[in-house]
Amino acid sequence: MTDVAEILEVAREQVLGSGRGLSEAQLVEVLRLPGEDLPALLELAHAVRLKWCGPEVEVEGIVSLKTGGCPEDCHFCSQSGQFTSPVRALWLDVAALVEAAKQTAATGASEFCIVAAVRGPDERLLAQVRAGIEAIRAEVDINIACSLGMLTQGQVDQLVEMGVHRYNHNLEAARSYFPQVVTTHSFEERWETCRLVRAAGMELCCGGLVGMGETLEQRAELAAQLAQLQPDEVPLNFLNPRPGTPFGALPVMGPADALRTVAAFRLAMPHTILRYAGGREITLGELGTREGLLGGINAVIVGNYLTTLGRDADDDLDLLAELQMPIKELSKSL
Amino acid sequence: MTPWSDGAAAYCDRCGEPVCDRDHTECLAHREMEPPRYCPLCRRRMVVQVLPRRWSARCSVHGEA
Numbered sequence A: 001m002t003d004v005a006e007i008l009e010v011a012r013e014q015v016l017g018s019g020r021g022l023s024e025a026q027l028v029e030v031l032r033l034p035g036e037d038l039p040a041l042l043e044l045a046h047a048v049r050l051k052w053c054g055p056e057v058e059v060e061g062i063v064s065l066k067t068g069g070c071p072e073d074c075h076f077c078s079q080s081g082q083f084t085s086p087v088r089a090l091w092l093d094v095a096a097l098v099e100a101a102k103q104t105a106a107t108g109a110s111e112f113c114i115v116a117a118v119r120g121p122d123e124r125l126l127a128q129v130r131a132g133i134e135a136i137r138a139e140v141d142i143n144i145a146c147s148l149g150m151l152t153q154g155q156v157d158q159l160v161e162m163g164v165h166r167y168n169h170n171l172e173a174a175r176s177y178f179p180q181v182v183t184t185h186s187f188e189e190r191w192e193t194c195r196l197v198r199a200a201g202m203e204l205c206c207g208g209l210v211g212m213g214e215t216l217e218q219r220a221e222l223a224a225q226l227a228q229l230q231p232d233e234v235p236l237n238f239l240n241p242r243p244g245t246p247f248g249a250l251p252v253m254g255p256a257d258a259l260r261t262v263a264a265f266r267l268a269m270p271h272t273i274l275r276y277a278g279g280r281e282i283t284l285g286e287l288g289t290r291e292g293l294l295g296g297i298n299a300v301i302v303g304n305y306l307t308t309l310g311r312d313a314d315d316d317l318d319l320l321a322e323l324q325m326p327i328k329e330l331s332k333s334l
Numbered sequence B: 001m002t003p004w005s006d007g008a009a010a011y012c013d014r015c016g017e018p019v020c021d022r023d024h025t026e027c028l029a030h031r032e033m034e035p036p037r038y039c040p041l042c043r044r045r046m047v048v049q050v051l052p053r054r055w056s057a058r059c060s061v062h063g064e065a
């Protein structure tokens, strides 16, 4: 038996058999698997997902409440005010937020995430979020999540009181690579917000990006560090190089690498909701959504992203029907 | 239809460069998954709103793209 088959054998027993995620060192081995082992890897990741999470797929829509002009310098982000990105600052009004929530609910989605490009929320933003949530609640039946940057304990408490069901705050990159990605805040500051969210009893959504020039080892490190936080949901983004950003000229990650990463994240976190987030369309093309859903993914963002467009939501929904993967219902996620 | 295919557009709505300066085929390909960012008539950055199932882009001088 070769080494290659060995890590898959180990993963079969450890992850599929006992539900224990792979370690960082084991993940490096998975990420190094040659192309010929990719089908077996994806098959195993799919089996792990089915066994520990079931066939349902969680569908979510997202919208940017406050776009652009962010003081932070995350090198992948077109919304940073520090780069000459063509994205202009914009606030959404409550009516547009409600419209976005309705568009999301119409797809059968159970989650709607309100996102703001900020370091952390100020009072004006929290007031707008509160007004938005109240207006959405009056008209739309959907779980509301938020992504508003770094939080203080007082802000966490306010969001809990508003009934925010899940909070997104990504680690973005492995601890060892983080300083190459962001210089205006630290990995530890991000970690602390995640910890506060968990401690308050909100669901934690915490993921990151790959394809930002990190090594395979750092990719494994990110997965292991995420696993340590035990997030309820992990959104996995592939870098979509944005004009004007420091990472704007990086190459798009290859599809085989992207799929290996999907499978590795599933083998690191067998029980989590693993969501295809930004960049899947340009990294994996038409077939990528299907391959990911058969390789460990059990959640998707449907429709458009914050500043870029997504596949047609109907194409994703048709695909889920074809794969006989039911959309997770609202009642089950409450 | 690309905004500049009617002959009126002077600027690429993705990169903001003059359309006749260079080939914008790549920009055009990107535009399938991106809303426009620059007004094709005056090159001003537009205010772009992206919602889950629709987007809009508005130039402060020339209105909706």
Ligand code: SF4
Pocket (backbone or CB within 6 Å): A070, A071, A072, A073, A074, A077, A078, A079, A080, A081, A116, A117, A118, A119, A149
């Ligand atoms: S904090 Fe968020 S919005 Fe601001 S630059 Fe970083 S990723 Fe972009």
Ligand SMILES: [Zn+2]
Pocket (backbone or CB within 6 Å): B012, B013, B014, B015, B016, B017, B024, B027
């Ligand atoms: Zn162009």
Ligand SMILES: [Zn+2]
Pocket (backbone or CB within 6 Å): B039, B040, B041, B042, B043, B044, B059, B060, B061, B062, B063
């Ligand atoms: Zn104009």
